[in-house]
Amino acid sequence: MKIKNSIYIILISLVFASCIPNKDLVYLQHTEKSNRENEVNEVVSKPYRVQTNDILTVSIKALDQKLVDMFNPSTSQNQNQNQISQQNLYFSGYSVDDHGNIRIPVLGDLNVLGYTVDEIRQTIEKKLLDEYFNYEARLYVTVKLAGLRYTINGEITRPGTNVLYQDKATIMEAIANSGDITLTGNRKKVQVIRKYPQGYETYTIDLTKDTAIESPYFYLQPNDYIYIKPLKQKSWGTGTTGVQTITTIITALSLITTTILLTRNL
Template identity: 30%
Template sequence: MKCLLKNVFVVFFSIVFLSNCVSKKKIIYFQNDEIDQAKVSNSYKTIIKPDDLLQISITAINTAAVAPFNITAGVGSLGVGSSQLDYLVDTNGEIDFPVLGKLKVGGLSRDELIQFLKNKLAPDYVLNPNINIRISNYKVTVLGDVKGPGSYPVPNERITILEAIALAGDLNLTAIRNNILVQREENGQKIQYRVDLLSKNIFTSPVYYLQQNDVVYVEPNYASIQSASANSNVTFYLSIVSLFALLINQLSR
């Protein structure tokens, strides 16, 4: 009976150990496929979308001419300083711009919007205006089986999916690496992409460069899901094993 009891514990802990073993082929990034350099592009365009907060700054030699187009929050409580107000892109892709009124900006790239505003301002309002545009609420979200899930601001408005995962502390060992989900809004619709981090083809993916408000979701593997379920009942299982061991010990006397 004592030998049987020993065998029970050996089998039990062997199952636990083997269930946590993971092949390195499922862990190491970029191990499959060759990179098609013809498809690799380092170009990236920020596309203006609904819910973006735009900081638009206009300068020119004639400062008085541009003053009506640079709306600020005014003088602070201490009598100094001011902050520039952001323009919210509404659900129709429009902003309410001083003097010019409603402007359709959704779907335009940053360069396209700058040229659009220049055409609106010059030469009737401002001669040779310089325009700077920034999205102040640019962020991406990483969820699922990563070390630090959450939303992360991107000050420079340019980030790859690898950099976003790095911000989240990288994937856990239990994460599925060949089926990463990226959800993006395009033309008012939610579009989903699947990414394989085990393949070098990630560098040619349309979601290699993320856009503002993209959501990256990392699935846990089957063993992790089962482990989470088992952990919730670990006390129960240990009680059963202890009871079983006690019965065997009593019978062996």
């Protein structure tokens, strides 16, 4: 009788230990630090400052477009702007070299390292007005990053390198764009490796708590590397849900029982 009770206790312990609790799967759960569930949180994201190997798109327009065509990159006139791919942006955009410069037709080298895209736009406008045009030309300059490029690996549905074509994006959007974290992915210890001029910095963010939105790593930056660690339940191999665990244990016990019976009959 004691042996049976011990077996039952072991089985129940295995079921509870191997199952993934709901609190480990839900994103941005309410914590004690938050006063109200519907409170408005201040955005802590700072303007991104351009680094080497970034790709910028620069568009210059004027009342007479022919006057500024020479400043724009040589792209196909028939190409639809909505159909520009990442490959086209690599060839037609302005890549920031190791010295932090981009090379614009006629204007030549322009240092952009450490500047925001708005500061770069103002610099280009000023340079054009001072050296080539006057105010009546009605210049309109647009400077953008050629998408937010990131790489995500580990316990994610679709690992790999992706690009989000928007000015700002969160790590939650990057994860959703990659098919979400798998059941065996550790949402409490998501690693973000971020590139800086002086090197790389690694940070761990807990996406199960709503305080994650206060982290500066909650907002994506170009060339971020995101790694989703696996939970211990994956290495145990007993299943991620109660049904899977019970099925695995029953299968194992059936195999053991069959082996014992066959051994006795020999």
